[in-house]
Amino acid sequence: MSKKSLLIAAIAGLAILSVTLIFARSPKSVSASQPTSGATSDALLVSGPGRVEPCTEDVKLGSELSGKLREVKVEEGARVHKGQVLAVLENDDYLAQVRSAEAEVLAKQATLRKVVNGARHQERQEALSTVRAQQAVMDNARAQADRYQELFEAGVVSKEETERYSREYAVAKANYQEATEHHSLVDDKAREEDQALADANLQLSRAQLAEARARYEKTLIKSPIDGIVLRKHHRNGESVSNSSTVPDPIFTVGDKTVLRVRIDVDETEVSRVRVGQKTYVIADAYGQQKFWGQVIRVGEQLGRKNVRTDEPTERVDTKILETLVELQPGTQLPVGLRVDGFIETAAH
Numbered sequence: 080m081s082k083k084s085l086l087i088a089a090i091a092g093l094a095i096l097s098v099t100l101i102f103a104r105s106p107k108s109v110s111a112s113q114p115t116s117g118a119t120s121d122a123l124l125v126s127g128p129g130r131v132e133p134c135t136e137d138v139k140l141g142s143e144l145s146g147k148l149r150e151v152k153v154e155e156g157a158r159v160h161k162g163q164v165l166a167v168l169e170n171d172d173y174l175a176q177v178r179s180a181e182a183e184v185l186a187k188q189a190t191l192r193k194v195v196n197g198a199r200h201q202e203r204q205e206a207l208s209t210v211r212a213q214q215a216v217m218d219n220a221r222a223q224a225d226r227y228q229e230l231f232e233a234g235v236v237s238k239e240e241t242e243r244y245s246r247e248y249a250v251a252k253a254n255y256q257e258a259t260e261h262h263s264l265v266d267d268k269a270r271e272e273d274q275a276l277a278d279a280n281l282q283l284s285r286a287q288l289a290e291a292r293a294r295y296e297k298t299l300i301k302s303p304i305d306g307i308v309l310r311k312h313h314r315n316g317e318s319v320s321n322s323s324t325v326p327d328p329i330f331t332v333g334d335k336t337v338l339r340v341r342i343d344v345d346e347t348e349v350s351r352v353r354v355g356q357k358t359y360v361i362a363d364a365y366g367q368q369k370f371w372g373q374v375i376r377v378g379e380q381l382g383r384k385n386v387r388t389d390e391p392t393e394r395v396d397t398k399i400l401e402t403l404v405e406l407q408p409g410t411q412l413p414v415g416l417r418v419d420g421f422i423e424t425a426a427h
Contacts, residue, residue: 124421125351127399128386129342129360131416133333134405135304140330142168143297145320148313148329155311159302159332166329168319170298177295180288187281194277206261213255220244220251306334309414333414338406340372342420343384343399351424352377358404360418372406374422386417 146168153165224244231241310331313319320327340360344352354377359369378401385401404420406412 123351123424125344125348125424126419126421127342127344127348127402128384129340129404129418129420130386131360131412131414131418132339132341133306133309133335133414134337134339135306135334137309137414138304138306138332139326139328140165140300140302140332141321141326141328142300142319143321144168144294145318146170146298147318148315151311151313151315151329153308153311153330155308157308159306159308161302161305163302164299165302165308166300166313168298168300170295173291173295173298176291177288180284180291183284184281184288187277187284191274191277191281194273206258209261210255210258213251213258217248217251217255220248224248300329302330302332304332304334306332309333335414337408338410338412338414339375340404340406340418340420341385342402342404342422343386344402344422346381346398346400349377349381349400352400352402352422353424357423358420360404360406360420362412362416362418364416370406370410370412370418372404372410374402375405376403378402 148166149169150167151165152167153159159165224241224247227236227241227244230236231238308330311329312327312331313329319329340358342358342360352374354374356374357371358374359371361367361369381398381400384399402420402422404422412418
């Protein structure tokens with residue numbers, strides 16, 4: 080055989096070997112090397128990188144108010160409950176506003192009771208006594224005026240004296256009428272408009288109290304879920320801000336009772352992935368140990384890769400479909416761990 084033929088044969092052999100190695104290293108679709116947990120040896124696997132996350136995903140807790148942290152009550156790894164206070168901002172001014180609003184509510188309640196109840200019993204009795212006294216004065220003045228009128232008609236007294244007693248009677252009569260009106264006002268029920276105004280003022284003060292309490296509650300950073308503190312981002316005395324453009328979380332919490340993995344499935348393999356398919360994941364830190372689960376949700380829209388494998392041959396321009404896998408209860412893996420997922424699809 081000539082040297083030229085040997086050279087051609089060698090080049091052809093190298094080309095065949097290169098193609099074989101490329102297909103053998105392809106992460107998209109591989110055959111199971113050995114049956115595990117009921118998997119058949121001819122089952123096809125759709126593979127992709129993924130990351131471990133809690134079943135609640137990562138919940139980042141921030142503050143609705145900007146301020147300084149007075150106290151951070153928990154550390155990383157602590158188990159927390161829904162509604163538990165994890166941190167407290169400096170809030171003396173907010174607490175003072177609550178106390179002021181509470182006092183205002185008490186004052187408005189007293190005003191309303193005063194309007195509804197009207198005058199006290201002693202005030203009513205005093206007004207009635209004044210009416211009786213003025214009536215006695217009026218009766219006496221009337222008697223004097225009548226007597227002097229008779230004497231004037233008999234020519235015993237002058238006209239001036241008769242008119243003086245008539246004026247005294249008129250004054251006494253006016254005082255009696257005034258006392259009667261005052262007693263009627265004191266003894267009567269409150270006007271509807273007065274009661275409505277007092278009630279409206281009370282409702283306004285209660286709303287202001289609710290607003291003050293709501294502001295105070297915002298200084299208490301509470302856990303929205305039962306879970307574990309995954310990360311503590313701030314410590315006592317540090318300032319936190321409320322910004323929609325630059326998030327400033329205080330804690331990251333999550334529920335690790337059940338772990339999930341988001342696997343990036345290549346767009347060429349999405350037609351083979353279904354909810355309910357058995358899946359296992361492996362990680363470099365755990366060798367070849369397999370952690371089993373199943374697909375619980377398949378994404379509806381393709382997107383960019385979420386997980387980078389850092390391999391030199393990795394393509395970064397491909398589109399992926401997020402596939403959510405729920406691992407078996409009791410699986411213990413660090414949140415955020417990068418893994419390789421393998422989804423069992425239909426056999427050939």
